[in-house]
Amino acid sequence: MRTEDRVSAAAKKSMAAGPAVGERLPAPPRERKPALAALAALLVLVGALGATILVMRAGDRVEAIKITERVPMGQRIPESALEPVLVAEDDAVSYVRWEQRQTVMEGLRPATDLVAGTVLVGEMLTGEPTLPEGEVMVGVSLQPGQFPSGLEAGDTVAAYWVGDDGPAANSEQDAADGSGAGSGQESLLTDSAQVAAVHGDGGVGNSTLPVTLRVDQAVVAQLTRAAASGEVSLVVVAAAE
Numbered sequence: 001m002r003t004e005d006r007v008s009a010a011a012k013k014s015m016a017a018g019p020a021v022g023e024r025l026p027a028p029p030r031e032r033k034p035a036l037a038a039l040a041a042l043l044v045l046v047g048a049l050g051a052t053i054l055v056m057r058a059g060d061r062v063e064a065i066k067i068t069e070r071v072p073m074g075q076r077i078p079e080s081a082l083e084p085v086l087v088a089e090d091d092a093v094s095y096v097r098w099e100q101r102q103t104v105m106e107g108l109r110p111a112t113d114l115v116a117g118t119v120l121v122g123e124m125l126t127g128e129p130t131l132p133e134g135e136v137m138v139g140v141s142l143q144p145g146q147f148p149s150g151l152e153a154g155d156t157v158a159a160y161w162v163g164d165d166g167p168a169a170n171s172e173q174d175a176a177d178g179s180g181a182g183s184g185q186e187s188l189l190t191d192s193a194q195v196a197a198v199h200g201d202g203g204v205g206n207s208t209l210p211v212t213l214r215v216d217q218a219v220v221a222q223l224t225r226a227a228a229s230g231e232v233s234l235v236v237v238a239a240a241e
Contacts, residue, residue, distance in 0.1 A: 094122035163231030
């Protein structure tokens with residue numbers, strides 16, 4: 001066999017045996033997927049856009065008025081009952097802005113009872129008289145023992161004439177019947193007065209407690225007489241349904 005033939009046979013045998021031990025096979029070229037890359041870029045873009053919208057909406061707020069204590073219908077809203085609160089701006093809701101609080105305190109009244117935690121809107125306020133026909137506001141000054149502890153605006157109370165000059169004591173018919181002064185329902189002035197406001201320090205210690213009541217006009221005469229002599233006592237009752 002010729003020398004060329006032997007060399008050729010050895011080369012063929014080496015190629016059939018494969019690469020030598022320790023040698024790495026060449027890596028095949030990676031297949032590019034442009035569709036997946038575009039989808040990933042789109043998801044990143046959508047996420048960034050959503051985050052931007054959330055940030056913009058979070059900053060789209062207004063400073064409105066929040067009520068912090070109960071304010072009965074028709075009463076002046078005190079500054080102590082107001083505090084600012086941030087709310088999401090909404091054209092469909094007529095929030096009363098914090099910068100309008102002076103107008104609220106000086107010229108407007110609640111058209112309904114306001115409770116603590118209420119965010120004030122324009123429909124809750126009015127510049128018109130808010131007392132129902134036939135009702136009036138009456139101020140009474142109560143001595144310690146003539147009102148329950150914790151009396152506050154919005155309570156419904158019964159008012160009694162507790163002195164010796166009450167209706168029962170002045171009734172000749174009651175004397176003839178032997179019912180005596182201040183007996184039964186005849187010392188009751190009203191069973192459905194509403195506390196419109198409690199003034200002062202709440203009657204702490206031995207001080208008197210000025211209270212404004214919303215009552216039926218028919219009981220005003222007797223109630224003011226009893227209040228003038230310091231003979232009115234209030235009892236909290238369940239509100240009428």
